[in-house]
Amino acid sequence: MRVGIIRSGGSNITSVINAVHKIGYETIVLNxxxxxxxxxxxxxxxNFGTASRRLNDSGFLEYIKNHVKEGKPMxxxxxxxxxLFETSAEDESARGLCxxxxxxxxxxxxxxxxxxxxxxxxxxxxxxxxxxxESSVEIDLSxxxxxxxxxxxxxxxxxxxxxKMIGISEFNSKRIIPFVLKENTxxxxxxxxxxxxxxxxxxxxxxxxxx
Amino acid sequence: MEGVQDVGDPIKLCxxxxxQGADEIILLDTVASLYQRxxxxxxxxxxxxxxxIPICAGGGINSCQSAESLFRAGADKICxxxxxxxxxxxxxxxxxxxGAQSIVLQVDARFIKGEWRIFSNSGRDMSxxxxxxxxxxxxxxxxxxxxxxxxxxxxxxxxxxxxxxxIVKKYATVPIIYGGGISNSKHICAVFKNxxxxxxxxxxxxxxxxxxxxxxxxxxxxxxxxxREEIEQ
Numbered sequence: 001m002r003v004g005i006i007r008s009g010g011s012n013i014t015s016v017i018n019a020v021h022k023i024g025y026e027t028i029v030l031n032x033x034x035x036x037x038x039x040x041x042x043x044x045x046x047n048f049g050t051a052s053r054r055l056n057d058s059g060f061l062e063y064i065k066n067h068v069k070e071g072k073p074m075x076x077x078x079x080x081x082x083x084l085f086e087t088s089a090e091d092e093s094a095r096g097l098c099x100x101x102x103x104x105x106x107x108x109x110x111x112x113x114x115x116x117x118x119x120x121x122x123x124x125x126x127x128x129x130x131x132x133x134e135s136s137v138e139i140d141l142s143x144x145x146x147x148x149x150x151x152x153x154x155x156x157x158x159x160x161x162x163x164k165m166i167g168i169s170e171f172n173s174k175r176i177i178p179f180v181l182k183e184n185t186x187x188x189x190x191x192x193x194x195x196x197x198x199x200x201x202x203x204x205x206x207x208x209x210x211x
Numbered sequence: 212m213e214g215v216q217d218v219g220d221p222i223k224l225c226x227x228x229x230x231q232g233a234d235e236i237i238l239l240d241t242v243a244s245l246y247q248r249x250x251x252x253x254x255x256x257x258x259x260x261x262x263x264i265p266i267c268a269g270g271g272i273n274s275c276q277s278a279e280s281l282f283r284a285g286a287d288k289i290c291x292x293x294x295x296x297x298x299x300x301x302x303x304x305x306x307x308x309x310g311a312q313s314i315v316l317q318v319d320a321r322f323i324k325g326e327w328r329i330f331s332n333s334g335r336d337m338s339x340x341x342x343x344x345x346x347x348x349x350x351x352x353x354x355x356x357x358x359x360x361x362x363x364x365x366x367x368x369x370x371x372x373x374x375x376x377x378i379v380k381k382y383a384t385v386p387i388i389y390g391g392g393i394s395n396s397k398h399i400c401a402v403f404k405n406x407x408x409x410x411x412x413x414x415x416x417x418x419x420x421x422x423x424x425x426x427x428x429x430x431x432x433x434x435x436x437x438x439r440e441e442i443e444q
Contacts, residue, residue, distance in 0.1 A: 012282055012283070012285070012287075014256075014259060014283070014284070014285040015259055015285055015287070018260050018261075018263075018285070019263055021260075022261070022263070045310065046310075116386070116409075117384055117385065119311075119312050119355070121312055121355060121386065122386070122409065122410075123234060123439050143442075144442070146439070146442060147439035147440075149264070149265060151287075151312055193263055194263060194264060194265050194287065195263070195264075196229070196232070196263055196264050196439070196441055196442075197442055198441060198442040199263055
């Protein structure tokens with residue numbers, strides 16, 4: 001299986017490439033939407049508006065939509081997850097790929113001294129649970145529950161419709177949804193490629209689920 | 212910070228600490244500014260092939276270009292001290308270019324004649340700026356974290372520098388990583404129980420005392436500190 005990794009806007013994708021190699025897949029870096037791949041991965045950090053406009057201008061938007069329409073797997077990581085959704089408070093004028101319904105909001109400011117200031121940098125606990133929307137199949141990912149590395153300022157707090165699996169976490173006592181999966185797509189807010197051996201195991205399992 | 216010892220191959224050491232469950236790796240070329248060299252990118256590109264935790268790299272960064280070479284090699288964050296002191300505007304440039312979350316301010320501090328002072332070039336040169344105002348300037352410019360080292364305690368194993376932690380906590384709004392003087396799990400527990408301290412950096416305690424991170428985390432767990440545990444193989 002060939003994993004295509006989208007490089008859009010000079011973001012650092014080295015660690016994602018290395019992680020995919022480590023779990024045993026070939027990768028190809030896509031600077032332009034000009035090659036067919038088996039699995040598409042969209043990592044990235046940056047601004048939601050800039051990134052979604054760049055996807056549109058570069059032709060990646062059409063490319064991704066066609067890839068997913070063909071039933072092929074697609075994973076969005078960090079900003080890549082946000083881009084699978086409709087909108088973000090980071091730039092209200094921009095629209096994402098709309099594979100999932102939902103809006104990303106700024107993560108909450110601290111309410112007391114023991115809470116943290118955004119951005120959320122560091123490890124947070126994530127619990128994986130099946131969310132029976134359309135699927136009646138119970139999948140157990142609880143063995144992957146644990147600490148994952150986060151680096152973000154915006155997050156999803158509502159569960160989108162039609163998801164099979166979700167991940168639940170917290171920032172400053174507010175619930176966030178850092179993982180969604182349905183059929184052949186999934187979004188991951190945290191960085192599995194930076195979350196130790198657990199992260200690699202998670203990535204490997206999720207690739208197997210969507211492929 | 213004199214008396215630097217060769218403790219071995221950085222790549223092998225990092226691999227070892229990753230396998231033991233380190234949460235993050237900080238790689239500092241401690242004499243880079245002094246000798247004006249940058250060799251870290253090559254080390255990092257090797258390192259990131261097998262290490263899947265965040266890597267913060269620093270030493271000798273004096274421009275956006277030199278920072279970029281570290282990010283390109285695979286560093287997740289960069290840390291900067293000497294050049295930031297010499298040219299504080301660089302912090303704002305780095306923060307704008309790469310995002311505040313990826314810029315760590317490294318501060319080497321010591322209490323001298325009633326004042327907290329900061330040092331560049333691995334503790335060799337004292338700056339005219341005092342610690343509290345430096346923390347203000349740097350956070351205004353947009354740094355995402357502060358890596359604070361106690362020059363007095365560093366490498367001694369005689370316990371953390373509590374007055375330094377107190378003063379940094381007072382002036383810092385971003386997360387703090389404390390280092391210096393730690394030689395047992397009780398020291399670490401004591402620092403964590405001071406809220407707002409999110410992380411501790413260990414050097415001699417690991418390199419020279421050959422302490423296993425698995426044992427440290429198990430001690431901390433017994434002292435009711437939440438630690439990240441690796442998945443069972």
